[in-house]
Amino acid sequence: MSCREAIASLEASVGESIIGQQAVIRRLVIGLLANGNLLIEGLPGLAKTRAIKALARHLEADFSRIQFTPDLLPSDVTGSDVYHQGAEGAIFRFSPGPLFANLLLADEINRAPAKVQSALLEAMEERQVTVSGKTHALPDLFMVLATQNPIEQEGTYPLPEAQLDRFLMKVLIDYPAVEEEVEVIRLVRGEERAVQPPAAAGDTHPANAPVVIAQAAVFDARREIAALHVAEPIERYMADLVDATRHPAALCEALGRWIERGASPRASLALDRCGRAHAWLAGRDYLDPQDVQAVAPDVLRHRLGLSFEAQGEGVTPDAVIEQLLASVALP
Template sequence: MSARDQIAALEAGMGRAIVGQRDVIRRLIIGLLANGNLLVEGLPGLAKTRAIKALAKNLEADFSRIQFTPDLLPADVTGTDMLYRSDQGSEFRFHPGPIFANIVLADEINRAPAKVQSALLEAMEERQVTVAGKTHPLPPLFMVMATQNPIEQEGTYPLPEAQLDRFLIHVLISYPPVEDEVEVIELVRNEEIAAIDDGRDSRTNSGSETSPEKGDKATNTSAGKQTLDVIPQQAVFDARREIADIHVSHPMARYMADLVEATRHPSERSPDLARWIEIGASPRGSIALDKAGRANAWLEGRDYVDPLDIHAVIHDCLRHRLGLSFEAQGEGISADRAIDTLLKVVALP
């Protein structure tokens, strides 16, 4: 199978576990292909964690989940040196933390204080962890996927702007249509039945010899997945190689830069933007548009980036990088509303 076919199979596998969130699945795939970190935000019960776990389940990858809480310590994330004793003497050895995985789910990331948030910054940007003066590289396939709840403020800590800027895209999850919610009910019901049946089979076969057919069917990876269903990591690396060759014309690159520049000098573009935007996007915003735009073009089967690709990803790339004014917040103006206006006032290439 080609890299495109394997990534399509990965997207389809996630679609079987997540109902009514096709756009979210596509954004997770874009983040994976663009080699970036994702912030997934939505109300409770909207399958934020499930979507991320579905990606890890269908990919040949080590998965780690960190439940962020107010009492979490940096060493709980990065790992620490531990004293080992033997007949030859004592020595300190590094014991890696849960950050040393291919896909790291930082669940409810805004529940941990800034000291713990800072432990992630080096990993997210430099793809390495430094403990006791020694640097430990992270795996070649590495991404942080963080979730946060937008409505609960008690016991939460706003993410620092420097950390927000390290997320390639910020994905918003909304309520599914009622038709999709019916499918969700049926999907969860079928999963419960399957889990009960699996438990019954395991008790029935406990201590007995497994037949050759069942033995073949049970040949799974450590994550409990059938090997044939799992997409290898090499497919991601091959896809990234192809995405690197996606053509971006100079006018398209200038269009991306103009969009980001307009957030820094909004008064030159629109009176509304001047009232709404207080802090514009950093150069990471332009880089995010380029990376995510090329990944979107590749997924759409094109070998070049056009404005449609930029429009498809610009909200996810910039919504967490804009600092809205007090006036905008008072009027209920969202970052997405400001970006919609931005697209109207910046000329197409």
């Protein structure tokens, strides 16, 4: 099985567990291939955690979950030095925290105070953790998938801009269509039947083992994605999109009123990485403007600082990005 077939199998397997969220599943796979961290936002019950668990179940990876709460400490995430008394004497040994996994689910990340959230910064950016002056490397395959509830404010702490910028994409999950919700009901009902004990001793129906994709397929896919051709006009188009967020009034009077703070160079890098992953999944060996436009909302929505005027008018980041894409000339 080629790495392309393996990744397609991974996406299909996750899709069997998640109904009506194909765009979200595609973003999870893009984040995995682009070697980035994702912030997933949606109302309770929209399968945020389920989607991440399904990805971990079908990938050869160590999975870890942290339920963020206001009383969490940084050492609860990173781990700490633990005192040991043995034959060799008294020593301190590093005990790794849940951060040391391949896929880390940071559930309701905005419920933890800034000190705990900042404990993730070094891990997300440099793939290492420093405790008591000693650096500990994280696995080669490492990905933070953080979730948050957009409407609940009590007991939450807004994520610092520096941490938001380290998320490759911010993915939004919306309600499924009615037909899809019917399929969700049937899916969960079938899962309930599957876990029921057999009626008789001889009546056993073992569940099918999930398809598990090796980590090597992900690394092979990343090498192919790194070799994708990106023409100079496409590079300039990505840079122009990000630069337009910093000088919006030059493009459009409305954008000048709506955007108060533009995106950092990390946005340009994210457009390139996610765009190439999107093109590879579509079977192309080159980056096309439609790939950049497809990932632009997820890459930019958490990196734009909207003005009070925009917030007062009810203008959303996605509406701003839509206007931005319409205003910047295609290559």
